[in-house]
Ligand SMILES: Nc1ncnc2c1ncn2[C@@H]1O[C@H](COP(=O)(O)OP(=O)(O)OP(=O)(O)O)[C@@H](O)[C@H]1O
């Protein structure tokens with residue numbers, strides 16, 4: 636699905652990366668544990684996390700993941716947004732919980748990584 | 750080509766800067782993206798371990814046309830049982846470290862899976878991790 640559809644489905648807000656909302660993503664992975672994310676071999680992934688700190692952006696950078704959804708209304712800091720912009724990432728937030736966001740996105744066609 | 754970095758203990762905001770810099774360098778050298786990912790995942794995990802579990806340390810990278818050699822050393826307190834530390838899920842991470850998104854006990858296994866050779870030595874004076882990743886693309 637396109638990232639602009641993702642935002643709609645989870646009643647979300649785009650924090651940065653407006654220019655890339657036509658980007659397609661096929662897989663979702665929900666975790667607050669960065670080393671778990673770092674085991675993933677795919678890159679075509681939406682990272683869904685409640686961990687809103689610079690390490691979540693760094694982890695995406697190292698994993699070549701270019702889209703992150705922060706759940707429970709977590710707001711990224713300026714440093715995080717700068718780093719995300721540098722790597723052309725799309726950052727979104729949703730007021731929903733991780734479970735609810737994952738459920739809605741799966742219903743809309745996003746597949747689990749495994 | 751040689752590149753060195755120092756890693757202060759406990760400073761999570763800087764963890765990943767070395768991996769980020771090396772990623773930029775390897776891209777310029779046109780190393781395949783899959784290989785770059787192996788290098789930076791292993792390096793980033795090692796960097797985070799120094800920040801999270803040690804009194805601080807340093808990284809030294811040597812790039813040749815065939816491979817990258819990375820040595821990550823810190824000044825203690827060391828890993829008392831390396832075999833145990835290498836097992837998936839084993840972690841002594843503090844609650845501060847867990848709040849930063851680490852402590853799954855997957856870091857050392859990730860380093861092992863992403864390097865072509867790995868040598869870890871450790872004493873109370875410090876831990877030294879030597880990893881090598883070959884640039885020739887991997888057939889998994
Ligand atoms: N540089 C180090 N100095 C001292 N102890 C270390 C060091 N690196 C790892 N360890 C020990 O080995 C354990 C396992 O490390 P590993 O990287 O696999 O997991 P973690 O850091 O606890 O969690 P994760 O990496 O999944 O976020 C650590 O919890 C810690 O006890």
Ligand SMILES: [Mg+2]
Pocket residue numbers: 670794797798851852855856857
């Ligand atoms: Mg670790």
